[in-house]
Amino acid sequence: MRAAPRDARAGLPSVDRLMNRPEIVELIGAHGRSMVLSVAREVLAASRPQLEAVAADAALDLVQAIAARLQTLMADSLRPVLNLTGTVLHTNLGRAPLPPEALEAIARVASGASNLEFDLATGKRGERDDHVAQWLCRLTGAPASAVVNNNAAAVVLLLNALALRREVIVSRGELIELGGSFRLPDIMSRAGCRLREVGTTNRTHLRDFADAIGPQTALIMKVHASNYRIEGFTAEPDERELAALARSHGIPFVIDLGSGTLTDLTRFGLPAEPTPDQALANGADLVTFSGDKLLGGPQAGMLVGRADLIERIRRNPLKRAMRCDKLTLAALGAVLRLYSNPDRLIERVPALRQLARPRAPIEALAQRVGPAVARWLGDRAHLSIAPMFSQIGSGSLPLDTLPSFGLRIEPRATKRSAGSALGRLATQLRHLPTPVIGRVSDGALWLDLRCLDDEAAFVRLFETDITP
Ligand SMILES: *Cc1c(COP(=O)(O)O)cnc(C)c1O
Numbered sequence: 203m204r205a206a207p208r209d210a211r212a213g214l215p216s217v218d219r220l221m222n223r224p225e226i227v228e229l230i231g232a233h234g235r236s237m238v239l240s241v242a243r244e245v246l247a248a249s250r251p252q253l254e255a256v257a258a259d260a261a262l263d264l265v266q267a268i269a270a271r272l273q274t275l276m277a278d279s280l281r282p283v284l285n286l287t288g289t290v291l292h293t294n295l296g297r298a299p300l301p302p303e304a305l306e307a308i309a310r311v312a313s314g315a316s317n318l319e320f321d322l323a324t325g326k327r328g329e330r331d332d333h334v335a336q337w338l339c340r341l342t343g344a345p346a347s348a349v350v351n352n353n354a355a356a357v358v359l360l361l362n363a364l365a366l367r368r369e370v371i372v373s374r375g376e377l378i379e380l381g382g383s384f385r386l387p388d389i390m391s392r393a394g395c396r397l398r399e400v401g402t403t404n405r406t407h408l409r410d411f412a413d414a415i416g417p418q419t420a421l422i423m424k425v426h427a428s429n430y431r432i433e434g435f436t437a438e439p440d441e442r443e444l445a446a447l448a449r450s451h452g453i454p455f456v457i458d459l460g461s462g463t464l465t466d467l468t469r470f471g472l473p474a475e476p477t478p479d480q481a482l483a484n485g486a487d488l489v490t491f492s493g494d495k496l497l498g499g500p501q502a503g504m505l506v507g508r509a510d511l512i513e514r515i516r517r518n519p520l521k522r523a524m525r526c527d528k529l530t531l532a533a534l535g536a537v538l539r540l541y542s543n544p545d546r547l548i549e550r551v552p553a554l555r556q557l558a559r560p561r562a563p564i565e566a567l568a569q570r571v572g573p574a575v576a577r578w579l580g581d582r583a584h585l586s587i588a589p590m591f592s593q594i595g596s597g598s599l600p601l602d603t604l605p606s607f608g609l610r611i612e613p614r615a616t617k618r619s620a621g622s623a624l625g626r627l628a629t630q631l632r633h634l635p636t637p638v639i640g641r642v643s644d645g646a647l648w649l650d651l652r653c654l655d656d657e658a659a660f661v662r663l664f665e666t667d668i669t670p
Contacts, residue, residue: 217239217242217243217246219261220242220246220261220264220265220268221235221238221239221242223261223265225265225269226238226242226265226268229268229269229272233272233276237272238268238272241268241271241272241275242264242268244271245264245267245268245271246264249263249264249267281636281637282636283295283636283637283638283639284636284637284638284639284653284654284660285639285653286608286638286639286640286641286648286649286650286651286653286654287639287640287641287650288590288591288592288593288606288608288641288648288650288652289592289593289594289595289641290553290556290557290592290593290594290595290604290652290653291494291495291496291553291594291595291596292595292596293595293596295639297494297495297501297553297595297596298494298495298497298498298499298500298552298553299498299552299553299556300498300499300500300533300537300552301498301536301537301540301550301551301552303536303537303539303540303550304499304500304532304533304534304536304537305533306536307532307533307535307536308529308532308533310532311528311529311532312528312529312532316528318330318333318528318531329516330525330526330528330531331347331348331349331516331525331526331531333531333532333535334347334349334531334534334535334538335347335348335349337535337538337539337541338504338506338538339506341464341479341538341541342464342477342478342479342482342489342506343479343482343483344478344479344482344489344506344507345507345508345509345512346506346507346508346509346511346512346513347504347505347506347507347512348504348505348512348515348516348521349493349502349503349504349505349526349531349534350502350503350505350521350524350525350526351501351502351503351524351525351526351530352492352493352494352501352502352503353458353460353490353491353492353493353503353504354384354389354503355503355524356458356490356491356503356504356505357389357393357458357490357503358389358392358393358520358524359505359515359518359520359521359524360456360488360490360505360511360515361389361390361393361394361395361421362393362394362395362518362520363514363515363517363518363520363521364420364421364454364456364488364511364514364515365393365394365395365420365421366393366394366395366420367394367395367396368395368396368418368419368420368421369395369396369397369398369414369416369418369419369420370390370395370396370397370398370419370420370421370422370423371398371400371411371414371415371419371421371422371423372386372397372398372399372400372423372424372425373399373400373401373406373410373411373424373438374399374400374401374402374403374406375401375402375403375404375405375406375427375432375436375438376424376425376427377397377399377425378425378427386425395420395421396418398414398419400413400414401438403432404432404434404435404436404437405435405436405437405438406437406438406439407437407439408439408440408443408444408447411439411444411447412447415447415451415453419451419453420453420454421453421454421455421456422444422447422448422453422454422455422456423455423456423457423458424441424444424455424456424457424458424486425457425458425460426457426458426459426460426461426476441457441481441484441485441486442484442485444485445484445485445486445487446485448485448487449485454487454488454508454511455485455486455487455488456486456487456488456489456490456507457481457486457488457489457490458489458490458491459476459478459481459489459490459491460491460492460495461475461491461492461495461496461497461596462475462476462477462478462489462490462491462492462495462496462497462504463475463477463496463497464477464478464479464497464538464541465477465541465544465547467496467557469544470548470554470557470558471558471560472557472558472594472602472604473594473602475496478491478504478506482506482507486507487507487508487511488505488506488507488508488511488512489505489506489507490503490504490505490506491503491504492504492596493530493534493537494596495596496553496554496557496594496596497537497553498537498551498552498553498554499533499534499537499538500529500530500533500534500537501530502526502530502534503524537551552655556652556653556655557594557604559606559652561589561605561606561607564606564607564608564651564652565587565589565607567607567651567654567657568587568607568608568609568651569587570657571609571651571654571657571660571661572585572587572609574660574661574664574665575609575611575649575664577664577665578664578665578667579611581614582613582614582623582627583611583612583613583614583623583627583647584611584612584614585609585610585611585612586609586610586612587607587608587609587610588607588608588609588610588648589605589606589607590606590607590608590610590648590650591603591604591605591606592604592605592606592650592652604652606650606651606652607650607651608648608649608650608651608652609648609649609651610646610647610648610649611627611640611646611647611648611649612645612646612647613626613627613647620645624642624645624646624647625642627647628640628642628647631647634663634664634667635663635666635667636659636663638663
């Protein structure tokens with residue numbers, strides 16, 4: 203008779219025995235029995251291939267593995283990072299940072315009941331958008347407004363509410379893709395409208411629009427060229443001419459501004475960007491723009507313009523599916539109120555403060571924090587304080603760059619291994635207690651310090667981290 207093969211599992215404590223160990227009982231107290239049990243099963247299943255090796259001290263190793271896995275699972279997945287990419291309004295990194303007034307406004311309504319849809323004057327049902335509508339109208343000169351979850355939603359909603367089963371005339375040069383599968387032609391069909399393209403990629407004239415107008419036309423739409431620019435032999439009709447043409451046919455003229463800013467950015471030395479009040483003054487009947495781009499607020503989509511059109515938009519059933527939550531409305535209201543005093547915007551709206559930061563103080567900051575990062579790098583890489591260029595981001599003004607300063611880090615490695623050394627370095631920065639996100643370009647890692655606010659915390663990050 204042959205001896206039965208030794209079962210590798212024999213050395214492994216059963217789940218039941220494991221669950222009775224004092225360390226595990228403590229974990230159950232913190233996380234609950236079913237959570238710990240499911241993690242224990244996962245860890246046991248994963249350790250099976252290595253059983254022969256760990257058989258003797260398996261229990262202790264397993265307990266540690268279970269504790270570590272629980273810690274990972276219980277940590278926040280969504281975490282703060284340092285955006286040193288040089289792109290200020292970085293969509294993947296959460297776009298605009300909120301001012302303290304917005305955080306306080308969120309905290310005030312988050313933990314309890316509020317008058318979100320309740321009119322305190324009459325005791326009757328209220329409209330949630332009304333908490334920000336008055337300010338949107340005041341700041342844009344619009345007679346009416348509505349607000350939804352983001353500008354993409356605002357565009358879908360306006361198309362569905364005003365052009366269902368009818369035609370929307372758009373210039374070929376404006377049939378944009380915004381990234382994340384938001385392509386205007388697809389959005390049009392999903393919203394239930396027919397796209398009527400006119401003109402050519404580089405040149406569209408007023409007569410192209412005029413020729414396309416017919417009984418099926420519901421809207422003339424202009425989409426602000428936010429993430430690209432057509433240069434050279436180009437032509438597009440003036441907004442005022444388009445507005446006049448639309449009006450003479452009784453068709454609404456709508457503009458998707460994309461970023462949209464509520465103040466003249468050139469006052470802060472930034473490139474000019476059209477504002478909703480200009481667009482309305484030029485004759486647009488409806489304008490849409492984002493809350494978390496140049497406005498510097500929470501993710502939201504604003505619709506401002508003619509009261510009868512806004513009324514149709516507010517009554518559309520999709521509006522209910524796209525409505526903002528109370529936290530967004532609280533934050534947006536607080537940010538809009540900051541715009542009451544344009545002279546203090548730079549100090550009060552962090553996105554604008556970062557965008558307007560002059561190069562000299564960023565250079566001084568780089569000089570101060572550079573040594574701590576250089577010490578952390580040791581002989582892994584060479585660090586220099588270098589001029590660089592930031593971008594506004596979120597598709598705003600794609601060709602305009604802002605002179606900035608930061609740290610240029612070049613790994614000390616042979617040419618061959620330089621790529622992987624760069625990747626390793628970027629990974630190590632992402633694994634710091636607060637992940638640091640830079641930009642890899644031209645064989646170096648660039649840390650643009652334009653968006654670095656907490657200098658002391660940044661230095662501590664490198665002084666307390668001991669990476670090999
Ligand atoms: C960014 C942008 C949008 C989408 O706005 P979100 O707020 O990101 O949904 C739509 N249109 C234009 C022109 C944009 O630039």
